[in-house]
Every structure is written in C-alpha cells, then in structure tokens.
Amino acid sequence: MTPLTVAIIGRPNVGKSTLFNRLAGRRLAIVHDRPGVTRDRRFAEGRLGDMPLRIVDTAGLEEAPADALETRMRQQTERALAEADVALMLIDARMGITPMDAHFAQVLRVSPTPVILIANKCEGGAAQAGLYEAFGLGLGDPVPLSAEHGEGLAGLYEALLPHEAALKERQAAEGLGAEADGAADADADLSGEDLEARAAAGADDDADEEPVDPGRPLNLAIVGRPNTGKSTLVNRLIGDDRLLTGPEAGVTRDAITVDWVHKGRPVRLVDTAGMRRKGRVVESLEKLSVADTLNAIRMAEVVVLMMDADMVLDRQDLTIARLVVEEGRALVLAVNKWDAAADRTATMQRLRDRMETSMAQVRGIPYVTLSALKGRNLDRLMDTVLETHAIWNRRVSTGRLNRWLSAMTGEHPPPMGKHGRRLRLRYMTQAKARPPTFAVFCSRPEDLPDSYTRYLVNGLREAFGFEGVPVRLFLRKSENPYAKR
Template sequence: MPFTVAIVGRPNVGKSTLFNRLVGRKLAIVHDLPGITRDRREGRASLMGVDFLVVDTAGFEELGGDSIEARMRFQTDRAVEEADVALLLIDARAGVTPLDRHFADHLRKAKTPVILVANKCEGKAGAPGLYEAYGLGMGEPVPVSAEHGEGMYELFEALMPHAQKAGVVLDEEDEDEFPPFPDEAADAVAEDEAEPDPGRPLTMVIVGRPNVGKSTLGNQLLGEERLLTGPEAGLTRDAIGVEWTHAGRAVKLVDTAGLRRKANIYDAVEKLSVANTLESIRRAEVVVLVMDAAQILDKQDLTILRLIADEGRALVVAVNKWDVVENPQVALGRLRDRLETSAPQVKGVRTVTISALNGRGISQLMDAVVDSWAVWNRRIPTAQLNRWLAEVIERHPPPALPGGRRYKIRYITQVKARPPTFALFATKPDELPESYVRYLVNGLREAFDLKGVPIRLFVRGGRNPYADKGA
C-alpha cells in the first residue's frame, strides 16, 4: 500500500470505530472503557475509490519509564512516523480537553502532516466542540460520525491532497458511495471454498494461553518490535494482523489475545478479546499453537488444540522457551506421547521447539507452517482414492450387517480441500460403525501423507453420482 493513514488521539474518542468504518468490517474491539486498544492494528481501507492502509493506535497518554502506557505510546509514535498522514481524532461532544491540546502540540512537531477530525458530530451535541477545535491551530477540523458513517466525503476530500502526494491516482469511474457499516452477518463470509491464490498472503494466526510468548514470537518473525510485549499477562487484546514476506512469500501474521479457561473469564473486555481470537482462528489458514516448555500440553492447551481442529484449520505446535528446558529428550517424548493419545484428530502434527526471545527454531517453524498449508490445500484424484479404497476394503472389510449381510462401500471422492474433506458412498450409511470410519480416516492420513491436518469424512447413501462420469 503506497498510502498510509494513522488514526491517533487520546483514549476513548472513537479511533477504533473509525478504523472499523474505513476497513468496512468490525475488526477492532470497540468498548466504552478507555484504553482497550494497546497495539497498533493495520487494515486495508477504501474511501470513495481510494485504497489505502489505515492504522488504529493506542490512545495517547503521557507516561514514561517501562510502563505499559509508555510501550503503547512508543507504538503510536512509530505509527505516526511511518504514516503519510495522521488523523488526530477528538470527541466533539466532550469538547477539547487539555490532553487533546497537549498531543496536538506533540504532533505539530512531527514531520507527518496531521488532519484534525472531530468525531461524534451527529446531531447538534457536537457543535460546540467542533467550533472549539479551531482553537487547536491545526486548520479546519473535519466533522464526522464514525459510528453513523457521516462526514466520510469530507474526510475523503481532506485526505486527497496527501494521497496524491503519495502517488495515488484516483480513477473517477471507480468512485463508489462509501459502504454502509456492516452487520455481524457480513463478517461471516466463508473463504474455504476458494482455490488458493499464489498472490494472496498465507494467513498465519498465533494462539495460546496468556504469557507464553506469542507477541515475542511475532516480533521475532517480523524482525522488529511491532507488537506490544512485556512480563504482564494479557497485554494483547485485539487480534493484530501484520503483512510481511517470508522467503519471497506474502504472509499475514495475526497475533491474538491469550485464551484462558472459560471459567476464569469475568472481565467484559477479556470476553471481547477471546471472541476476537476465536474469530481469527475461524478465518485462519494455519494456526501456530504456542505453548510454554514448562507446561507442555496442559488442559487448556488441549482445549485450544481441539478447537483449532474442530474449525478445520492447519496446525503447527510451537514449544517456546525451549532453551531453558533441562532435559529436552524427556520433554519432547512427553509431548509426542500427549499428542498421540490426546489429539488423534491431528495425528502427525508438526511440532517445532523454539525460543522466541533469541530466535532459535524460527526458520524451522516457518518451514512447518508452509508444509502444513500445502497439506491443508491438497487435492487427491478420484481414481487414486478408489484404488486405495479397494485395497483397504480387501485388507480389512467393514463388519457385516445384522443377519450376516455384507456392508457395501461403493465409492469415495474428495469434495473439497481446506481441510481435506471426503464423501464415502455406501449402503445404509447410518449403520457403518464409527470405529470403521476412524480406520478409514487414519488410512487416508497415512496413504496420502495428510499428517497434522483435520480430515473430514462423510458417509453418504444412495446412488453413486459419479458412476456415469468415470473415475
């Protein structure tokens, strides 16, 4: 994206709401409690035919040292520094506050140009604050309502000079009305059926319990302090997506909030963070489950692993802090035993030992991610499947039906990938034992090297729909 816009301002002025409005989806968590956003979040936005990268930031706060707020401020300052233009958002209903004035003075010293935006200007309640904003000395404020989508054309006009300076050329024939704010249903577009596009970024989501090193791993992969890290558990709240390139391949890395046991979640913001993480898993292609080497595959790790498998995502297990493990061989053996007995649905899952802090195992981790993605997208010709099926049935036929009649399995075909999904056509599909279905799934996994990804096998009855088409 040649043109980047950073949204900045004090806490709770509507930055994340405006971000969601511009990207056309509810990506950022929005809540009345100040300070929800901690990391900077990027999204592809479009406004009146102009495409750009928009960055949501943490609220400006004046605190120093090694506090969380100071680390958040560092990320916000980096976002402003890297942007082509910054939008300084104020709450018109609250009026101009001393903190607004302080950070207007701060931004005035920066090299990045600033557009003053007065949010919450719907109705008449925001009028006094809008007029007061002229006193900040940052030019004419742009009145908007991020929640209701008002003032978007005025914002577009304010952005255009900076967009043209950055090299954006507006095609007037492509100008569209700004899309309405989507409802929840608009976010539920399934992408599983789409064929893999070599030019589209591989979506890699990092998940795990709190404080296992997810954000540290993300920074190590990106090669910069892009994600907020620290000893405090629960630093990450939003699922933060960053696009980068690994070995010439586009990757979208998504860092997520830690997942604790449901019974331990009381805070409303944490509930929103967990929902955000679960949605990221649903949209992922490959999920990297990070666990602490000191607590390998505890109950919560297994819960997360099963959730990933249920969603049908490709999986890689990353065991972090491996550099401090006293007996690596014993720990690795224990991990493999736990996976074998407790996670049969992803049998053969790729496991990588890493140290996110010093970069150990990072190259092997990305190799495992790419390999898992390839398996997750694999398609097997129907002729190969049916030759395999004939051999399997001959070696181990299904059990007989009541009365001694033979159970007939007629045909198998792959109906989709992402994850590999198969349809088995047979007589009396409801009477095929679950144990035999598991036997077939394990056989598919071994015969076609589908290790480490969920496999779906549906038993169907009736006439073989492929009989007239050949294998």
C-alpha cells in the same frame, strides 16, 4: 497507485477504533467503552467514496514513565505517525478540549506529517461547544464527524483530497505504477451428483499433489494462552518490533495482521490475544478479544499453538488444539522458552503422552522446540509450517482412492448391517482439500459403525501421507440406478 496512508491518533477513548472500522467497512478493531483498548498498530485497506485508503489504528496518546506499558504503546503510535501520509487527530467534542488534547496537539504541530483535526461524536447539539473549542488547538479547521453514526464523512473526504493529490504527484515523480492484486482461488464443494459421478468413473482425473500458488499469502495465526511469547515470535520472524510486547500477561487484545515474506513466500501473520479458560473469562473486553482470536483461527490456513516449555499441553492448550482441529485448520505445536526449560526430557515425554492420549484423532501433529526471545529454531518452525500447509492442500486422484478402498475393504470387510446384509462401500473420491475431505458412497451409510470410519481415516493418513492434519470423511448413500426408470 499506492493508497493514501492515514493514521488515526488521539488520546484514549475518543473513537479512533470506531472510525477505523467505519473507514474499513467492517468490524476489525475491538470497540469498548473502557479507555486504552487498542494497544498495537492495526492496518487495514479501506475506502471513503472513490478514495482508496490504507488506515492505521493506533493506541491512545498518554504520558507515562519510561518503563510503563503506556510508553511502549505511545512508541508504536509515534511510528505510525512517522510512516503515514496524513494523520487524523481525534478529539471528543462532547467533552471539549482536555489538557491532554492540548499537549499532544502541540506535539503534532511540529510533526512533519500533515494533520487533520477531527471533532468526533458531533451528533446532537451537546458537541457544539467542544467543536468551537477545537479551533484553538492550532491544527486548522476541525472536521465535525460522528464515526459511530457515519455522519460528516463527506467533510473528511474533502479534507483528504489535497493529501491524495499530493501523494499522486509524488508517486508520478517517482515513476510508481499501479499494482494488480492477485485473486485467491477458493476450494468449492461439488454437488453430491458430481461427486458420485466422479467417484464411479474411477479415473485418475486429479493430480496427486495440488500445486500451491506461491504468490498467494499463507494465512498463519499464532495462538495460545496469555504470556507464551506469541507477539515476541512475530517480532522475531519479521525482524522488527512491530508488535507490543512485555512481561505483563494479556498485552495483546486485538488480532493484529502483519504481512511478511519468508524465503520469497508471502505470509500473512496474525498475532492473537491469549485465550484463558472459559470459566475465567468474565469481562466483556476479554470476551471480545477471545472472539477476535476465534475468528482469526477460522480465517487461518495454518495455526501455530504457542506453549510454555514448563507447561506443555495443559488443559487449556488441549482445548485450543481441539478447536483448531474442529475448524479444519492445520496445526503446528511450538514449545517456546526451550532454553529455560527445567527438565527437557520430562517435557518431551509429557508432550508425546498428551498427544497420544488426548489428540489421537489427529495423529502425527508436528511440534518444534524454540526460543522466540533469542530467535532459535525459527527457520525450522517455518519449514514445518510450509510442509504442513502442503499436506493440508494435498489431493489424491479418484483412481488411486478407489484402488485403495478396494484393498482396505478386502483386508477388513465392513460389518453386517442391521438387516443381516453386509454393507458395501462402492467407491469414493476427494471432495475438496483444505482440509482433505473425502466422500465414500455405500449402500446404507447409517449402519456403518464409527470404528470402521476411523479405520478408513487412519488408513488414508498412512497410505497418502495425511499425518498431522485434519481428515474429514463423509458417508453418502449411493443412488439406485434403476430408481428413475
């Protein structure tokens, strides 16, 4: 059965995101004392007791001029209300009913979507007066609740039961069945003994290409400095004004996930807040937004770094790119606003120069020029993302790796160690993919210089097509076969 879709609405700073996180069972939305933190709709799967829920966090309802950011935020909230099975209107019981609460309650009374009135922040006796005032809004009996402390959730469960029953009846009439969720397989690290045994055997026990499950969503994060067109790109890709956009810098604050299908392939797009230089991030709210972006990078498989065509790979872009590589994610550079670039030749030259000098540790990072606003080159961007993702998932058989290692050490033998004896690289294997990670077993790994490790990594890129993705190579000491005898 499709879960009950619940939209959480209300004026700013009444605790909508706190309730969203409570029902989701984890901190997904940013919670801050400043009003108006949430701007986009955020979806999450949650549960209240044995009742599965699809929860929607929304921006605060505010009256504003037609061209204001608050008006665009309200339009997102109105869409969430129209798509929901039931809406939870929150009020702050400690503050009582405000004129804004009364105004929007009047709007909700004529809405076709059922509404449950929630009197939030009801912990303690200070909220009793506000709770009694809520009866006058004409939205039925209010449910007293404290989202922060988790009190009153049983009352919310009872209020949602009739709406869940109505949803089941509608789905039964429409003949909808339950859908099974596919479980995603994760790469697992092998133990050192297993790796050495596999490497020493030297057999072709692994396929040269690890097939990517076409039913498994590709986690794609869009990152970059503020106002580079990240949200505009996501909206263009999915063909809907799903995310809030505008000329103002820093419109996006939360990392918003959008499920999408590209040419039959499920994609989980994550739009993130813009990342400024660390020294300029002083407000606590912006620090929370940056932390949300960093978490999105860690959870991603491929990261698209959006850049302005007139400011490609500046200092902050390079900082973000290095962070993505250090996290082991596949990286694609997107040069946005290409249609408005002042000097395209100079831009491309600067891009290549900065990649060669500042990103030499990951050679061959792919880049695409595009215009998110006009929808140009978006298919090429997604083709590049899928190609890079396939490389990031690639595996090489142990037999091929050991033959390659023998040729590499034969062409350029390892240097002498500290004790005057030449180092021996005995065998190697691929420990995991995502990113490609290799283990080389040698006599004295601590004596092998970094320059020789880079020689091996560069050789892996050229020989097995790992251009443009992070490659990790670990040196491990071989076990003495006679030590235990």
